[in-house]
Amino acid sequence: MRIDIHTHTKKIKQGDSESRNIDVDRFMEIIKETDVKILAITNHNHFDLEQYTQFKTSVDGICQMWAGVEFDILEEGRRAHLITIVNPKNAQAFSEKVNEVIGTTSADTFTISIDDVVNNFDSLDTIFIAHYHSKKPSLTDKDVDKLESLVANPKRVLKEASNSISAGIYINHGHNSIHGSDVQNWDDYVKNSTSLPELRLPVESFEQFCLLLDKDDATIKTILDKKTKETIQINPFNNVAEIMDIDIYNDINILFGSKGTGKTDILKALSKFYNGKGFKTEVYESNSNKIDEVFDLKGTQLTIDIEQFGIDDCSTELASLRNATEKEITSLSKYGDYYSADAKNKISKNIKVDKFTTLDENSPKRSFEDVKNNLKKFQEFKDYYTADIKLKEIIGDELLGELDNVIERILEKINSESEKRFIDYKSINFFNKLVKLFVSEISKKTGQPEKPTKTGFAEYASNRISIEKDVNKILENILKIIEPIVEEVGNLGDKGKLYCKINLLIQNGKISDAKYKHTNSTTKIPQKLVADKIELISKHIYANTLFEKIDELKKIESSESVSSINDLLLFYKHFTLDDEFYTPSNGESSMVLLHNELMKDKEIYLIDEPEKSLGNDYISDVIVPLIKEKAKSGKRVIIATHDANIAVRTLPYNSIYREHDINGYYTYSGNPFSNNLVCSSEGKPNLDWKSISMKTLEGGKSAFGERGKIYGNT
């Protein structure tokens, strides 16, 4: 929520730019694009009631419109500008008065004295904002003093700075200060509006704004009470005498005070309290976490399944390879034995079945299994869509019926093919069995040697084919390249983004890089040897030495630890900047860890000394806006800090101050808006929030000096 107390909607003076002119439609569009919720029209020596009313109506409910004029002041021969803004309820009277005072004088030549401004307009419930110092033409300190002495409420006199930094400096010196856009060109307004003063408290009306200027406690309390708060009883020091009741707002809550006043204990007690209520909280302590551990560079928690990269783990193939044995072939002597023996039995001589050559049974078997697999998949698909009622609702009966019809036809076709292939396979199978049976029985009855039915080549070859298939699949998957996993760690400002990179390799028998480790093993030797041996086996598939190599694989010490390609996975996890290896400094580590903590979607943030190891710029430019953003969305942010940038610049709804003196510890609570800190123990006077903040916090003075974005003042 931003406020702009100085805008121009018309070119009034000769020197005014044409680009100050704006019509109602464009004005409405521009305001909708900004976060400006209060805007005062303050043209030079001119107030157009009709335009004001039109503009006000156009942004009704989006932005409050206040009526004002930027008067040319002539005081003892000095010229200056004084913005006069009245209660919008008095816009009509203000218009009449402005017309009366200016009359027919041209805006270019009109001037008015301080006395006359006060006499004519103070009664209309007015705020006076004087151009001051670098905001030219400015009123002198003497002029401002005079103005303050003449108006009914001197707190209604503010000074306008040229920009937010100047405004901050004036506040530091005890001036009430604010600044506005003084819009020159409405084309730039959306962009420029982001540097307008921000309203920390949701100001609902002109009257409320004036009461805040007066630091009216009731008004502040009313606004603060609109935020959800909870009174929590904690016992952080395990001491009955120090049981604390503290208010926690769904906003920013700051715990501050000298070192050793128990702020961390309070945070921990709050964490315990919230966890007891079912929230999941923990105190984020800067520097207690090491970025290497948070991002698990050692990979102790790293679990990666290579199948997620489209790599088969080949566990079945590895097991088959280990269990592979040589297939025996038919001994040549069997042929010799059979043909050497003379068949004497007449009947056996007449039997021909045993003379048949057995047929290839493997091909029809594979062929049948293929179609069986197709059948299974289609059947599963049918079961899936038949059982899914929700899918049925989406697709509708008609379309589902069409699908079912097609699937049924496909199933019928596959079924018929399956039957055919089954018969082919089984008939060959039975035929071969028959031949073997006759051969065996004739041999038994006649005492003749059995006739060999096969050379053994097919089985021998089939075994090697199967091994080659397994080895090829293992090697193909081992040689696959895995893209590194890159996770954003955080922003290191001008240096760029810090990433955490996990490089992944599969041990292929040749990787010796010491930086790479296995995820689930401390040793790297068996993995390397196993991978190397598999590669060697692949070169001996059609050699007599194949099974010697397979035996060597089995004999590798701890080779059983490699049961899948997952066991061959190697990782190397490190940080990168600009895609180069990078080791973040302590400060950079703190920076990204805190940033990440605040980026987590939580209901309650408990943060202990976030400023540790961090630069002021990073706190101001990144951390403070993030904290404010959390507060805006109603999160409970509780921060123990010594840093004024955080304790002051976040303008906390709740400041809890811990004090220690010779009599013991005291807890005060308050806020920057009332500028009070009230002690929970009786007998202690209220403290001034600003003075305590300046005294206790590191960088207190400069933090107040930079508070230009805030309308309030302390």
Added chain:
Amino acid sequence: MATHNATIERKEDSATLKLALGETVLDIVLTEDNPNDVKTVFNKLLEVLKRGEFDFNLTDEKEDLYFHICKEYITQLNAELKSTYKELKDNGLLRIE
């Protein structure tokens, strides 16, 4: 499909089935029972089979014991070469250029 020549070499105290694959000749000694030698021949047959289907035709003029043995052996081997070629093909392991 190529058909290669198979012949029987008879010596005084030994006989060998000779499988000619172009310039290479693979020997299966019929008078010895040495499975490893036969496996070596099988390995070579497999390597050649990966490059294309083939079978053997036995050419021999004597109808002696060796002829009967080899005739049966070649018949069975041809059937097994055929089914193995199909298996290699089904598994995508052929190396046909």
